[in-house]
Amino acid sequence: MTMNAAGGRRRPPTIHDVAREAGVSRGTVSRVLNGGHYVSPAAQEAVNAAIRRTGYVVNRHARSLITGRSDSIGFLLTEPQEKLFEDPNFNVLLRCCTQALAAHDIPLLLMLAGTQDERRRITRYITAGHVDGVLLVSSHSADPVAEQLHEAGVPLVQCGKPMGRGTKVSYVAADDRDGARDMMRHLLSLGRRRIGMVNGPVDTPGGVDRLAGYKEVLTEAGLEIDERLIVSGDWGRASGEAGAERLLAQAPDLDAVFVASDLMAQGVLAALQRAGRRVPQDIAVGGFDDSPAALASSPELTTIRQPWDRISAEMVRVLLAQIGGEDPAAVILPTELVKREST
Amino acid sequence: MTMNAAGGRRRPPTIHDVAREAGVSRGTVSRVLNGGHYVSPAAQEAVNAAIRRTGYVVNRHARSLITGRSDSIGFLLTEPQEKLFEDPNFNVLLRCCTQALAAHDIPLLLMLAGTQDERRRITRYITAGHVDGVLLVSSHSADPVAEQLHEAGVPLVQCGKPMGRGTKVSYVAADDRDGARDMMRHLLSLGRRRIGMVNGPVDTPGGVDRLAGYKEVLTEAGLEIDERLIVSGDWGRASGEAGAERLLAQAPDLDAVFVASDLMAQGVLAALQRAGRRVPQDIAVGGFDDSPAALASSPELTTIRQPWDRISAEMVRVLLAQIGGEDPAAVILPTELVKREST
């Protein structure tokens, strides 16, 4: 029972009303609604006119009850809400996923579940069939939400490689390790030899793989791994600032820093400036992500570009395939070195 | 047809399976599901055990088909997506609304509709019954989405006073005019007499009412309204910076600025600093919102606090009442002057 604009009560028209109005059966109306196959042009016409006259809109609940589909996708962020606003990567990813879904005319529902309570509520909501599948974004290592949704049989694609037991959960990720290698080779090619690293949390795949790339290249170049050159933050700007300060204290002779996120790199730049070190003359700084933060920095950051547009498109593709019955899949996409002013 | 964790196909258990398992009728299972009224403790017990054993989860589509409810609320932002990330007010409002809904155990679905195409898609989605009601956020004057949803009979509450024809749409807003008056009286009480204003867009209610408050207090104080002292921006930081530059050029003798948003006030502070004017010694600056931007500024902003927690709680209250059949309502909440360092 809804109210129309005039405030009067009105029963929304059903397929039955349309059928009567068009002088056909309800089956025929339904066929028109679902693509117009096996319908004569005359009937087609009559039904469309009736739909217009009655202002008919399909009742989603009834349709979904039969098809088992809701024709919508959830974009679930299991992070404190602040993350969404602080980290420009989320902004980009969200926009790209919206666009990728728009190509299929599917609306994206953003779900924020930063607290335990919200995660419980949203898990129940999803499990009950409100969305056909979930694009899951979480930088945390072992996400219980992913586990629960997967157990419940909800089609699911993670952004970034999930850690832990190699479950059968789909994911799409950039090649973190190879990206780190590219940056390190770049820094070495500039003649830098005391290269520090401000890493992300080591309980995240990004933290693990970017560190691995860092070490690999140093070893290949015949350089020692000096643990005083390695610190880690939490991906956020402030932690990059703190990390750079620790590096300067532990290894004052460093001549380059590879920072595992652009946001942390902004903090690193601030700390270096305060310490009177010039970038890139004294210390070269390389970031990771090529997020909007890279261009907003001064000097502009040399960084490793994560192909968010392709990542999003692949996440949507894999998810829709899975909803269609296909098995999970993992997709790894190459990164790209973007040279700017900071190296 | 969903897949379980093992990958095998499995038909999700229905109320029928639970009834058989518990040795009762489906009606009894349904009664347990809906609050357990008129059910014996023994039956209650048996049903709950059967639910646990079968892993039953209610099928939302079937339930919604009957009740006509989806038990979820949409938070719709008809702004370019960037706004969400740039303006800290949205962050606060989103968090507060989430909390207000959580008190009713209702999940919030965030819907971003910045483009024409997205607005069309999401309007159809909402109209089809996916959500029971909409919390609408839009700083624009005449929002066609609001109109369409209202026409379709979707319960709707706007954040901020809608402009234009006084439709019967519910809204919750802070008392912009009174807030502006408080700030102006405060500036006058400090002895300032050449008070400029960086206003928001004049086609928004905020822009109209805050300007009205500004002029009112000046007139009451017997001061001239000098149009060279009034400029307007788009609520964003950059426009505040540009606005302050224009003010300094048009009225170099100004001794205070009332800025219609904290975000623009940040820009104003930057411009004043660049121009070598000290705040508050040379020029006092008052903001509006008391958003996180006010504390992030240097000096910290004196501003007018919008009571976002109450605004959110009222939006939710009015929306739920409307879903329950009540008529629309408008709620205006008082603001509060917060004195900090910039005045």
Next chain:
DNA sequence: CTGAAAGCGCTTACAG
């Protein structure tokens, strides 16, 4: 307190 039954609004084989 409980079961049998009707019905929510749609889709989809099934006969024609």
Next chain:
DNA sequence: CTGAAAGCGCTTACAG
């Protein structure tokens, strides 16, 4: 190409 009919999984008066 089209209609009559079954059925999706649930809730809710209605009798007991």
